[in-house]
Amino acid sequence: MTQFETQSTSPDGRYRIEAAPWEAGNSHWVYPPRIIDAVSGACLFEFQDQRWSLDRAAWLSDTQVELMLRKYPGQLTGQGLRVRVDCAGRVARCGEGAGVELADLERSLERHACR
Template identity: 45%
Template sequence: MTDSESPSGRFRIAISAWEARMSLWIETPTVLDKTTGETLLSFKDGNWSLDAARWLSDSIVELTLRKYPGNHLPVNIIATLDCANRTARIGEKEVQFLAEVESALDNALTWRTVTPPPRAARSGFASAVRRFFFGK
């Protein structure tokens, strides 16, 4: 993903990329108002990554975001930012201030926990010796 500007050039999405693991890049966006120099959206947790940005108008942008690591549902979340009014929508939820976007995104995730499968019952001579010596 590369940096992106609104149609008029007033708003800009700057990307800061880092490699989480081999060939897995996290591209954290920052949304800026070039006229005022104000940072409209900045992520404290650098694990949010921008997969796509689509300008719907000069001041409204749709961001498709994912959070690393990906053990959550949904995999991607769409945040629609109104840069001029400094508000957003995440799914059906209205966000009054852009400073609240990151916590609203975090709250929209359902984390999955992975539990290992149960150990299979051991049988046979090797298992009997292991149980005798190690109690397992």
């Protein structure tokens, strides 16, 4: 069974950012995040490709969080991608780009990262 660790919790406790870290190389850890609604237990978002890693999560409000993400090994995402997620609205925005449904976030990040 995968062991998830809580990385960050919204100010009101409603949402959690969790990760199941894995060692990609000698002492190099990858933290693929997922977003959980703590009230319902529902997973709002989870990467299919486990090479996406969370560097930082900063809550902007009770429902909005800014994530700094990179994709291991890092050549495509460099310093990282800033993604703002509206947990209540189930939408995200990468940088200054257009908003996307959480279900389309990974696909959108792949396009952005590969430019």
